[in-house]
Each structure stands twice: as C-alpha cells, then as structure tokens.
Amino acid sequence: MSIGRGEPASGAGTSPAAGLARPILEVDNLTVTFGDGPGSVRAVDEVSLAVETGDIYAIVGESGCGKSTLAYALLDIIPPPGRVTSGEVRFKGRSLSQMSRGELNRVRAAEVAMVFQAAMNAFHPVITIGAHVDHTLQAHPEVFASRSEGREYFRYLLNLVRLRPERTWDAYESQLSGGMKQRVAIALALVLKPSVVVLDEPTTALDVLNQRLMIDILADLHRSLGVSIVFVTHDLALVAELAGRVAVMYAGRLVESGTVDEIFASGGRRHPYVTALTAAIPTVVGAVSDVRPIPGEVPNLAQLPPGCRFSPRCALAEPICQEQEPALLQDDRGHLVACHVANRLLGVPSK
Amino acid sequence: MLGGGLLTSPAEAAPVSAFNAAPYLNMGECCGWGSTWSYNPFSSAWPGQLNDLVYLPLAVQVPPSMTGFVPQLASSWQAQGNNLVVHLRSGLKWQDGSAFTSKDVLDTALLQGTEGNFNWSDFTNVTAPTPDEVVFTARPGVPMATLEQGVLIHRIFPASVYGSFVTPNLDQEEVAYYNEAAKNQSAASNSAAGKALSAVFSKLSEYSPKKLVGNGPFQLVNMTTGEIKLTKWDGFFDASKVQQPGIIFRNGSSNNLIYPWLIGNTTDFSNAYLPPTIISSLKNKSNWHVAIANSFEFNLLFNNKRYPFNLTKVRQAIAYVFPRATMVTATYGTVGPGAAVEPHPDGLSPWMEGSYLTPAEIKQLNPYNLDPAKATALLKSAGFHLSGSNWIMPNGKPFTLSIYIQSSATDVVQSMEVAVNALDSFGIQTTLLAIPGSEIVPDLETGTADMSWVTTVNLDPLLEFADVLGREGPNGGYNFPVLGTYAGDKGLGFGPVANVPGLGKVNVPNTIDTQAATVAPGKRMDQLVWDWARLVNQQVPYIQWENKLHQYAFSTTRYTDWPPLGKNGQATALWNDLSYNGNPGLLLMMEHGYIRPRA
Amino acid sequence: MRDLVSRLGAFWKDLWRLSKNDKGAMVGGAVVALYCVVAVIGPYVAHLSRVTNPADAYLPPSLAHPLGTGPLGQDILSELVVGTRPIMEVGILAALMTVSVGVVIGLVSGYLGGFADSVLMRVTDVFLTIPGLALVIVIASLVRTSSPVVLAAILSVTAWAGLARAVRSQALSLRESDFVEAARQQGLPLRNMVGRQLLPNVGPYVAIHFLLDVTGAIYAEVGLFVLGVVPISGTNWGIMIYLAMGQGALFTTKSMLYLFSPMVAIVILQVAFVFFTRVLDALFNPRLRVQ
Amino acid sequence: MSRYIARRVVASLAIIYIVISLSFFIVRLMPGNAVSALESQLSVQGMTTQQIDAQVNAIYAVTPKAPLWRQYFTYIGHVLEGKLGRSIINQSETVLHIIANALPWTIFIVGTSLIISFVIGIAIGSALAALQHTRAAKAVSFVVSVLSSIPNYLVAIVLLYLLADIHPIFPTGAAYSVNVTVGFNIAFIGSVIVHGVLPIAAYVITSFGVWALGMKGSAVSVLGSEYVRAAESRGLSRRRLTQTYVGRNSMLPQVTTLALSVGFMFGGSIFIETYFSYPGIGYQLDQAINSRDYSVMMGCFILITVAVVVSNFLVDLLYPLVDPRIASPGGARSVADRRAEGTKAMPVGGSTA
16 A cells, blocks of 8 residues: 655755746735725635645734635635635646636645634534535545545554544544544545645644644654645744745735745844744743734734735835835745835845 | 324215216315314214205204204104104105114214213203104103203214114113212212213214214215315215205314405315404405304403402402403404493393393393493402502402403403503503413412302303302202312302392302203293392302303305395394304204305 | 723624624614613503594504504504514513523523422423413413513523523533632632623523514414414504504405514514624634624 | 334324413413313303312313322323313313314315415416516515415405305305205205315415415426436427426425425314314314313314324325425435425415414
C-alpha cells in the first residue's frame, strides 16, 4: 500500500526552490461580494496569493476579516448570497470558475480538501462518520480501485491522527469530543490523498492539550504525506510554529505576505497591524503586562474608513493614510506589505 | 364499523318499478338524528324520523280537540263499562309477510311497559281475546277519554321480531308493577316485578336488528348520517293514495345546514325554524311557500324560592317589562302571520285559550302589555328604589337578574337579547347565559339561574299547567321534586301551598298533578283551566313569552298539490296536525293523496 | 437601572430598524397596536343601542352604519368595536397565564434539577401530549363560565407545557454557564437566581411565545363561541359569528356583512400577530437577522 | 433501540392512564357535576331512584353513592376493559360503539389531510428555501403565512358557503351517500372521497402553510450550516447533497412537529367535522356537548387522547429511522424536548391552546 504521494516531504517552514514548478494554488486579484447594491459588502477585496507545492501557508487575521471567506473561495464553496465578483482562483493553473460542475467536484476533496472551522459542525449530525467517508469515496470513484481500499486508507489515516478506527467508524458526530472531531475531520479531508488541504481555524475551539496534539499531527502529516497545507487562523503562535509562508488580512484586504521569518523577525519592514498583532501574543514566559491589545475595533465591512482601513487604529497613521489606499508592494525577496509608512521608511519604490 | 349503514343490507331494497322514475320526496329534517342509530324502536337510538312512515299507530289524534282520532291500525274502538275495546283493521300484513294481529298490540304494550311507556298508569290490564281485538281496563278514576288518548296513539311493532323478548310471566309482572307504582313508585321498582321489567327492558333495548320490518307506507332502504332513504311499500293498506315513490330524509342536525338546501332548491320540504332573512328570501321565490302553525309555548320560569323573585310584585313587574311583541318580531320577522302573534301570559297557547276559556274570561286576564310605568310602580311598592338608572333592592343590593337558556336555539337567544336590552334599560342588570344543552332543574336548584327556559306542548290544558307547576317526577313538572338528586328540594319553588283562584289554599304541585291525570274534557275541566289560568296570570310563577310557530317551507318545483293553506299562509287542519303530531300529520297528508310529483 | 434603560433603548432601535426592512412586520405591529387601542377605548367610543328594533334589521351600509346593521337593527361596527375587548382581554390574559406558568415551571425545573425536575417534567409531558383543544372544549362546556379570567385559565390549561419544556432546556444550559455559577457562589437565593439571572436570558424566547400564545388563545376562544359550547353572553366576535350562522346570515346577500365583518376582524388580527412575531423573531435570532 | 421502545411504551401507557384518571375527575368533580346532572336529567324523564342509580352505573360505570376512591378504581377498571359506559341520550348505545363508528372517519380525514398538507408543505417549503431571495418566493411566502394564520373554522365556513351551498358541488352531512353499498367497491370508495373533500380541504388550506414555513425555516438554516458546505467541499453530487444532507436534516423538525400536529388536528376535528356535519369523533364530541351527554363526551376525549398518544408513539418509532441518535444511549435530547421546540414553530392554525 502506498503511503504519501509525490516527493518526500520537505521540512516545515521551508519552501521548495522558487521557479521549480508553478504554484499549485493561486489566488489572483480575488474579490468576493455579499449582497448587491449599496448595502453590499466585500468580504475579500482584491486578494492575490500563491501556494507552492509542499507549502504550509497561513492566512492570518482577526475574526470578520474575510479569511474564512477566502478559504471557502479556494474550493468555490462561498455560501450565498456571497459570490466572486472579480478575479479567480486557479488550481494547477486552471481557473475554478472555468471548470464544469463535474470537474469542480472532482477537484474538491480529491485535490483540494477542506477542514472546517473547529470541525464542530462539519459533520451531518444524523449520519455516521463511516457514512461520510463512504459518501466521499462514492463521489470520487477514480481515486481508489475499490471502496474497501478507500476505507482501509481512512483507517490508516485515523491511526495517523491517533484515533481508534473501530470506535470512530460507526460513531455520530455527537458522540465525539471536540478534539476527536477535529482529527476525524482531518482524516476525512485526507482520505482522497489531496495535494492541498485547507484548514479553517484548526485549533481555535480546542483546549491547550488538544491544540498541541493538533500541531504535532499537522506537522506529522505534512512530513509523511507531503501534502500542501493552507490554514486560516488568528493564532499567531500556531503560525509561528507551523507555517512556512504567511498572508495577513485586515478587513478583507491582504496587508502583508511573506515567509514566517519575514513576518516574525523583529525589526524588519512590517505592516503596523502585524506589529500590533505580534505584540498582542501572550508568551508563556512574558508578563501579562507585556501584552498590548490593539486599540479600537475591526471596522464594519459595510462602513469602511477612507484610505487605509487600519488607519483609525494605527499609531503611525499619517494624513495620506486617511486619503489613499496603500498598495501592496513587494521587496526583492518577495515580501509584500501594504502600508504607506512602512514602505516609505524602507525606501521601497512605488510601482 | 363504518357507520351504522352496515346495519342495513341494500340488497333487500324494494324493487325498482317504472313508478320510481319520479323523484323521491326530499325532506330537510330539522334537528336530525345522531351519527349512530338502531332499527330497534325500543332503543333510544331509534331514528324518530321513521315513526308513522314505517310503523303505524293505532290511530292519529287530531288537535286541538282531545277526543278526535283518525283510525289507522285500529278500525274502531268502544268503551264497554270500565273497558276500552279496540278492533283492529283486518287483513293487514307486515313487510316480512307475517299477518298483523292483536298479539302484535299486546306484545308491544307489554314491552313498552317495561320502559314506562304505553301509558300503563291509565289502565290496569290489557288482553287480546281475539286476533283482531284488544281490551284495556281503565285504572279507577281515569276517564275513558284519557285512556283513549293514552293508548290509541301508540305505534305497534311486529311480534315476529320482538315477541321473543316477552317473558312467560311478563303480563302478570307488568300488572303487578304498575298497580304498586300507582301507590309507591320506589317500592314498585324495588319489587320482584320491577326488577323483572328492568331485565326485559335492558335486553330489549340492546337488541340491534339487521333490518326493519314495518307496516307503514314506506320501507327502509338505507341510512347514513346524512340521509335516510325510504321506498314506497305497496303492502300498505292505503298504498293507492300514496303519491311519492319514496322519501329521502336529510339530516339537518343544525338549522344552518338546512337553509342552503331551501335556497339552493335541493330539498322539497323542511320543518326547520326559518329566521326573518330566510323567510323574506323564500318569499321572493315563486316556487317556495311557507305554512305557519302554532305548536308549543316558550315559558320562562322564575326561581320562585329565591329573593326577590319570591315576591309576586317583582314577578309582575318583570312581566310588564318583557317586550314580547318585539321579541316575536326579532324571531319571526315583520312579515307573515307570525309577526302578529302576541300570547297572553296565562300559561295557555292562543288556541287553548280559545277552546277552554270564554272571550269574557280572556278579557278579564291581565295582558301585561309593555308598561314600564306600571313596573316602576310595582317595584316601588315592594320597597325597591332607583339609584341612577339602576334598581336597588330593599336590602340595599343592586337588583340583578340572570337568565339561562339553551344556546343551540339561536332564535331564542336572539329574542332573549331583546329582552335583556329591555330589562337593562329599565334598570335591572340582566345577564343572559346561553349554554349548550339544557339543565333547567340543576340551574334552578343550585340557584345559578334566576330565570330559566322550558317549553310545553300538550292538547290537555291541565297537563299544560302540570308540566310546569306539577311535581318533578314521572309527569315531568318542575316544582318540588320527589325523585332524583334534587328530591326534597324546591325546584321551581312555587308554593307548595298557594291560594289558587277558585280552589282556595291548595298544595299546588299535588293538586295540578292529580287533576291532570283524572279530569276529562268537560265543564269541570273548563272551570279548572280558568282557575289555573288566573293563578298564572295573577301570580306570574312563570312568564309565557312566546308561542312557538312551526314554519313549514315547501317547494313546488318537483312536487305539487301540497295541502292547502289558509289566508296569509295560515295553517289549515292538516298542517296543524303536522305541527302538533309531527309524522302522524304527514301520514294523514299522504292518506289524503296530497304531495304529488309534478308531471 | 441605567443598563436596563440603555438595553431597552437599543431594543427599540433594533426593533425599528428591523421593522423598517420588513414592511409586513411593520404593518402587523401597527395593526396589533390599533386593535389594542380599540380594545381599551372601544366601549367608551362605541355604544350598543339598548333599544332593539327588528324593523331596522340588516340595513345596508350607510354613514350612520358604516357596516350596516345586524338582525336586531344594531350597528355592526359598534358591535365589532365593543366585541374587541372581550376577545383581546381573554387572549392576552390566557397568554400571560400560559407564559407565567410555563416560565416558572421551566425555570424552577431546570434550575433545581434532580427529583423536582423529573416530577415537573413528567407532568409537563402529559400536558404536552393531551390534545389541548379537546380538553379545553370539554372543560369549557362543563364549567360554563362567562368570566374572562376563568375562560383564560381554561384556555391555557395545556398551552404552558411546550414553553415550560423549552425554558427548562434553556435554563439547564444556562445553569452550567459562568455567570450563573458565579451568582451561585455569591450565595444568591433561588428567587434572585431565577429572577435576575435566568429570566432575562430566556426573555426573547418567552416574548415570541407570548405573541403566539395570544393568537392561539384567540383562535381557541373564538372557536368555543363559534361552536356554541361556552355560554353565549354579551357581545364578541365569536358570539356574532355563532348567532349569524344560526340565524342564516350566510345565505342572503344583505345579511352577509353581519357574518363576514367579525370573521374579517379575526383574520386581520391573527395575520397581523403572525407578521409582527416575525420581526421579534428576527430581533432575537441573530442568525436569522443576517439572512 | 429496544430500551428506547420500552421507554416510549411505558410513557405512552402512563399518559393514557393519567388521562383516564383526569376524565374521571372531570366527570366527578368539575363544577356542574356531571353525575348529579345526569341524575336529575333521568329523574325528569320519570325514572325512579333505583332505576336512576342503575342507569348512572351503566352510563358512567360508577356508583354515585360509593366512596370516591372506590368509584375511581371501578371506573379505571371499566375503562381499561374498554367499558366506557353508555350514552346518556342513547342509553341503548355503548359509548364504545358510538366511538368505534366515528373514529375511522376522523382518522381518514385527519390522516389524509396530514399527508396531503405535509407533502405540499414540504415541497413548497423546499422550493421557498431554494429560491429564497426571489420575488416570487417572497410573494408565495406572504400568501402562505396569511393562509396559515386564518382559523380553520373560518375557512370551513367559506368553503361551506362556496362549494356546498352556492354551488352544491360537494356533499356534506355524511361520510358516504345513502345510495351506495358499504364495502370494497368503486361506488363506495368514490362516495367516501367526494364526501371527504371539503373537510380535508379545510384542513389542508390552513395547515400546509405551517409545514411550508417550517420546512423553509429549517432548510434555510441547514443550507447555511457548516456541514452542508463541508459536504460540498468533498465534491459530493448535487443529488446526494440535497437529499441526504439538506433534505433529511430539514425534515427532522417537521417530523417532530408531525406528532404535535396530530394532536392539534384531532382537536381541530371538532370544528371541521361540526361545520361539515362529518360523522367523525369531533362531530360526536360536539353533539355530546350540546346534549350534555357526558359519558360520550368523556369517551370521545379519552379516545382522541389515545389516538394522539398512539400516533405520537408511531412517530417516535419512526423517528430513529430519520434521526438514529435518538435511539443511541446518551446520544440525543429527549423526544419531549424536540417537541417543545416544535411548539414555537406552530403558528396560529397550529396553536397548542
């Protein structure tokens, strides 16, 4: 029985050499709008990013910043009344919006799989876990030679996520604990051997022990299965530990994107929001007084401030920030920041 | 299990003849029947609509006289000393082919006796000396006219079906029981004979025959909760006169079911109460006619034992405030003869007044025409006074009045609303409670009601008084119950000893009960009627507020040749008979050859 | 106190905002308010004539009688107006009784738990199963009351059970919550816990239940009168329908207004209540609000 | 599963027992005491004290003079044996026979109406949820909410007027025509259907909206739920999604409400059957009330309750098929809790009052 697919895993936090292959998953200038007319809201606003094969890619932001919507867009499952109004998502170079329904369904789960936020509600409450697996296998007959082979692989995955297969198969969602559900959800997402797994808040609803377990499992899976991982979170500690690349969103827009080192290295060119975010992380050793919460609130997407969306909360804000939306600018290493002040201080030239 | 219809087997329906091409007479039957029934006439579930159309009586009584009869199963009868000898029509058959004989009459008398029917209180013995002769022996003191009235009107049921319920000694037990009951009712029911009778009756009433064997003009075909289907039976002795191929009874369990049948022309005839709206809309149709006949009296009883209704002046005052004319208009509209009826509060219906009182006597009675001034004077003289617009009783409490009536009769509710308005504006705070069912006695006993409603229907004027003032018990009065839960209570509470004009101080319930049972039509009866009418008129133990009119709507669309009407739709003899008797009246119409399908 | 005021303020603001978006709900609320006003002032502005004149029966609509007259020559509109109070009174009283019994039993049961809870819930289950309407009709026909309070009590005889169940399960989950735990540790008495801590949290649910209970009670109440199983006394829409049906008003054109006026009055009120409930539902149920 | 069934059986029996007891106390202890009312009714009919006692015993299966506790046990014993006494008005009829004649018709009407309105309602509700933001769906929603807020007896009056009186298309007053033979034949079945049209229509018109709105509400919330999107993310076919994931779960609350509405519809049969003079148990109850026939009244009440308990039990048996968590230990909330939540969903036509 074959275990992982593709090349042996590269270590966490490292990305394969650029240019070897084109990105497996690309988001190009994507805008997702909810509703129409004057009351409409852009949950995702002109966001672009690229996930390379083998990446562990984190999308970070406070709740309500549009990061979950972005995750949904990766599989083209944005809940109505939301819809993509411009831009596109490409998987292996093919735009999801160009695919037929059948093609799309073949990509879903088999190529790009998703683990839903906390997984609490990701299972149909009145059918068993086994039935979920069977439905998934049934929808993708091309992956395994037989149904039983698929089931066997799922058992193997359950073992990987440290669950007892025999107890899990006939269980209902309501009979599993939060941590167990999360792990089952991951196993279920991996059952078709996808190349990319998207995880929405994989640790948020878990207690500390389960969070630890989850991080270990994800790192493990990435190593042993070689799967690319995209995860959405507001937990910077998790990002620091797990991710290779990071994209930070604020109020629907991408404000910074780069490697985990670029984001977390102190002193580098950074978006003031990201600076504030990292300062807000309590560390185990640090005193509570070191934690500085970000003043103000995440803006209502329906009533955005003019100019930079972060400007009302920004300590460094200048008059231009209230007038002009900052562009997302790249330095020579590919590190992107959207901030008038940060970009000027480092002398990054405007495009 | 599906409805009572299973009880009949339609395979036995009468053969269809060419004659049946004419439509069946469709009757919208007021008040209808329940959703279960039995073809056993001894059962309480017997559909009374079939009476006299499938089972004939010995004779049909013709009102208003107490002594006029039209022979049916009996051909003639004579009084021979203390005996009433009834001769039966010869050569009659039942619908199952068996012959009609005196045994049928005897068995019916015995079996009906087990449930207290067939007026055994009027005779001491019954025998069938020959196949076409039955002899009843009158109980001492019972006039022959009363015996005739009690015996001849009964329908006779086939011995071939019910004879088997007659136990060997039933005749002796029956005589023994009724002799004892004449002296002591409860001792009689505790006696061996009484128990034997009960046993026979309970078996009899639970019997459920699969088919109905009658001897009347019609034969039962089928029955549902909505309809009864009868076909003409050619074995009926007067079958040649009967013009209808059959009858469909439609169950008008509530009046508002019947009105659309009339307006939509889906029925030919109805005996339902017609409110003014319906009357006037029928008047606009050329094919509809309405016959109007007097039927029974509506009486409002005072709680005579209860303050202040124990005061004669208070009762009289209320009688003066009752707007009887407006109440009649509210119920019967402003058109037609019904609107003109204004009864006198003397306990007698207009035609009884006419038969038993002289015009001079009627003139002496107080008509209690609407007169609030007189009512005011009466109340003031009784110590009441007005505070603002409300009357205050001598004890300082406001004068209130509660009237309980039955809610299912919306016509009564309507006219009582009129009364309540009048009483209210006179200053007596009146509440009307229209409730389902009628529990006059408990309401009066427990004192919940100050006034309550009963109806009376009789040919015997003394019985008319006894129905209200008599003892609550076998004869069905409301005064001083002797039986049941409220035995020993006061009931209506009038008397028991009161000064009756012409009779002096007498025990009211006892006296009227005895007189009703023993006085035959004649001079003495006329005298007594005058006495009691004056009592009711002067002391007002109850107010007779309205004379119920029977309105018969009939259509000439499919059937013509209905019995003729008098001036202004006023009823003639046959209609009056229908009004008093119900189905026997219909039987007479048919025997006269009336109600013929339109050619 | 100030907190309460500000919360109430926010509540009204939300209510207004949501009603503005939902025209149906707004109209519904306005109609319910109008009926309430009529119920309060009706008997003072409309007068039922004490003088009955059957000659004026079923007059067509005119300025003096905008809806024409009834069988006794009385003004139908006045009857309708005067008949509003008994209906609304009993409906609201019944809903109040239903809600108070349901809330008390639900909260106490959920809060106490254990044996008391099982006993109360078994009783509740029985009332939840008994077909309420049948029981109400049987009891009402036996008791024969014309008192609004007694009638309301009869109407709520089984209606409380559903609410009690629902409140209990909310109370159960609230019981586990931090703030109730905190209150418990402060040693607050049961009365305080239930009144101050639990009650405000089940409030929205109860408010919606209350409105639906009013419509339910009105449905049943009018039904009882229309069937004629409760004493016919005074004037209300149910009695009007009952008498109109009995007197054949359905079958002639000129009398039809007498029957249809109260029917329409009931239908409008019931529909208004349901639409008004919708806005409360949206107000208290944020998930629905987003949609 | 067997424990679940056992629990439901015990609960159902307990409720039936309690209702029988309740009926005893209603007859014995309510104001307007039914037994003394009967006694006086009988005495007006001219019965002797002893006959009255015997009659009361036959009718209510109680001896009025015995101590209350003994009356109670005699009564319970009799009822459990199926002896519901005799009708007061038709003393030669047993209550059981009267009810046995009426019950099948009510079950026919209520059952047919329930199925028709459930199917129509679920279909409309699903369509409304699928098209929730369209103008047509909003219009249909409005009409449906209005219809379901109208009391069913008022709809019955209008139907009666339009389809039985002005245009006598459909018959009223019976369950089948006097011209057909009872049995398994076309004429009889046709007649039964034609006679059932109006009562069924009155029910369906006022109750399909309840299902439609309920289905719409739950389908909308299921459509918005995470697990539907999760299923979508697994590339499941549209059919699998709508049937297994959306449909089945949106139906759950409806199935729960089903149990409640059976009770409501049996109660409502009093109105519907009375107006159409349809000879079911509700009509029987109304007639009994109007003639103060207490024994029939209580018999009808007990039987209506038993019918409701039995149908609830059937729904409870059915429920694990759609929601297997119920039967699994500790898996789910109790059936009663589900029901309580259902009560909120019942609009006017479906009030539990």
